[in-house]
Amino acid sequence: MIAHLINTDVGGRGILRVYLDYRRRCFDFLTRAASKFTENPSRVLIVTGFPIPPAQAPETDGPSGALALALAVEKLGGRADILTYPEIREALTEFWDSFVERPRLSGYSLVIAIETPGRSADGRHYSMSGLEVKREAFDGVVLEARRLGIPTIGIGDGGNEAGMGKIRELVVKHIPHGEKIASVVETDELITSAVSNWGAYGLIAEASMLTAKNLLEDFDEVEIVEALAEAGIIDGVTKRAEVSVDGIGMEVHRKIAGLIGSIIKQKIKSV
Secondary structure, three states: OHHHHHOOOOOOOOHHHHHHHHHHHOOOHHHHHHHHHHHOOOEEEEEEOOEEOOOOEEEOOOHHHHHHHHHHHHHOOOEEEEEOOHHHHHHHOOOOOOEEOOOOHHHOOEEEEEOOEOOOOOOOOEOOOOOEOOOOOOHHHHHHHHHHOOOEEEEEOOOOEOEEHHHHHHHHHHOOOHHHHOOOOEOOEEEEOOOHHHHHHHHHHHHHHHHOOOOOOOOOHHHHHHHHHHOOOEOOOOOOOOOEEOOEEHHHHHHHHHHHHHHHHHHHHHO
């Protein structure tokens, strides 16, 4: 149910068809990712931030999910660092204080990439519309983590993110400009979602059920997106610094997160 919910394609960007094919291939992808998450929480690196051309300003999707994941790691008794762009780091400092710029990966137990560019077949990074991202990308961290044997999880909603290389052929098949923009960067586990923040909440929900702990409790996405917009972080669809994510108003995001939270409570109660 959670997997269906987080892949509700409100924005109509094409991820639903990708999800349905992926679910047939790997029905329990969300549970697999949650197991990886709950088994390796001691020191987690969370990578986020997607610059949107032509301004190359980072978007509001990704940071909220990254923060929710970091807080969940803390509730599991672990420690999380966030690697992101300076503007996002500045906006999130009132909520989180552990950021890194040049992480030494050997000390990490898990790397999670959420809504961050993954290089395409030509080695470049692209937006959903096929415009080139001309700003430093962090997907090299994922590649290095895999080289070192560090577990990795990817979360994406369009096919051009680090991690989506795991199902590149589905992105090429179903997403506009897929052949050009599809990421080739794979992760051990992958979560698709209609909005990447929702993918993070889905991962946390599944982890909550595995541990019988509400790891999403008291999380307020609206407050975070407000801080991001105030810092000049833009909606990736409207390309304006406003309190919305992927062109979807916060009332929808609030209800999706609220429903996920209610499912967590119900499932934990019934354990």
